[in-house]
Amino acid sequence: MLRWHRRPGDAPTLGELVAALGGRLVRCRRSHVVSSLGPTDAPAPVSLAPLWHERAVGDVATCRAAVLLADAAFAARIADAAADRGLGLWIHPRPRRALRGVLERLYEPRDPWDETEPPRAVGAAWVHPRARLGDGVRLAPGVVVGAGAALGDGVRVGPGAAVLHDVEVGPGAAIGPGCIVGADGFGLDAAPGDLAPEPLPHVGTVVLGARVRLGANVVVARGTLGATSIGDDSQLDALVQIGHNARIGRGCVICAQVGIGGSTAVGDGVWIGGQAGIADHCRVGPGARIAAQSGVIGEVPAGETWGGTPAVPHARWMRGAAVLARLARGREP
Incomplete structure (x- = not known):
């Protein structure tokens, strides 16, 4: 990259x-x-x-x-x-x-690891000389911190994680083992029938708020134009993927293996169950709940609970499941 x-x-x-x-x-x-x-x-x-x-x-x-x-x-x-x-x-x-x-x-x-400014060892981590580390930052063995990255006071980064160039991490945040924060997103110059799609330059960054916690092997892609952002106090479980230009609000809880597409906006206090997927450019209102393994392809209103694929309001999803169960038993709906 x-x-x-x-x-x-x-x-x-x-x-x-x-x-x-x-x-x-x-x-x-x-x-x-x-x-x-x-x-x-x-x-x-x-x-x-x-x-x-x-x-x-x-x-x-x-x-x-x-x-x-x-x-x-x-x-x-x-x-x-x-x-x-x-x-x-x-x-x-x-x-x-x-x-x-x-x-x-x-x-x-430019090469983010220009040999004219090689990274320096900080304990068993590697930190670019243009990175900024706050007071009390703890870097586990194998951590990489890129040029222009800024880690606030008390940030902890687990073994093998990478905080890449120009990423901002708020105070008290915790980044789990194997996380990649700031890799290029999946923005492409592509069109139907195009057999040679090319990546767009990703000139944006990632901003993690205060006390954000990322579980093991979370990937947060950098923005194409602006910032991919995760609000204060949000908690992400292992193996979550956050696409480029996505905006995650404050105090969100996102369970393991969730994927959130690029340019999607998730409001404050949203909870998302494990293995749910949210397509690109969707909107999830504040306080909404998304059931596990659901597939969101549109807008989820604030405070509502949705489930299923494609996701619908919870009551409708449950009625549909009951109808299917009756049909499977050979009974009329």
């Missing part, structure tokens, strides 16, 4: 990007400088945001990007909402490819 650094010099304009990467502009000045990127729900203003997922369409009404990058089908769907917000559109047949091109023009890849 690579560590992406902002290129020196002036950021490109939309006109320069369109000339190099293709597409057409609507309500955009060609002189508009693309100096910052973010998701459609970025909390701060950004120059450009990609939009290529169904569940991001609703973000347009509150989007703080100056320009949205989308294909023609999505551009047609959001045209009125974008016009109402005064948002420009960059319409491109392959928005993921265009985003990849923008990222490669804004950032340059």
Whole structure:
């Protein structure tokens, strides 16, 4: 994996990007400088945001990007909402490819383990000289801490874990044996029928809140554009996978072997049973409960309990299970 650094010099304009990467502009000045990127729900203003997922369409009404990058089908769907917000559109047949091109023009890849700054031994761990360790940090044998990583006071990292470049870990957090925090996510420049998908540059990071606990062999992927984040006091059991750009709230409990797809938002105080899966770009409201081995493919309202595959409200899931049991016994529902 690579560590992406902002290129020196002036950021490109939309006109320069369109000339190099293709597409057409609507309500955009060609002189508009693309100096910052973010998701459609970025909390701060950004120059450009990609939009290529169904569940991001609703973000347009509150989007703080100056320009949205989308294909023609999505551009047609959001045209009125974008016009109402005064948002420009960059319409491109392959928005993921265009985003990849923008990222490669804004950032340059470097080896995160450049031999000119070799890691130093801290006990039996290896720590990059540009990493920052707070007071009372404890690193077990075989731990690796990358360039620019920041570990708060009292953080504990178990044997063989890796906290990679630019990851932030809050005070009192505990990272279990074998965890990987900050590996590249699964964001791809890919399209139907494409037999040579390419990874997108992942220029984001991971932010773990205070007192977060990761069980053994948890993987938290870094964000493509912003941060993958886990809120204060959340507890993750062994073998949990958190996808790129996911946002996990405070005080969540996530049991073993759960997988959460990229750009999914999980509210505060959510509990997720073992081996459940949540698809990308889903929303799980605060205080919700997800039963074990469930498959979530949409939005779970706050405070509700859902189960099954695809997941539905708990009462409906149980009624369905009862009907199937009666049918299996040869009785009418």
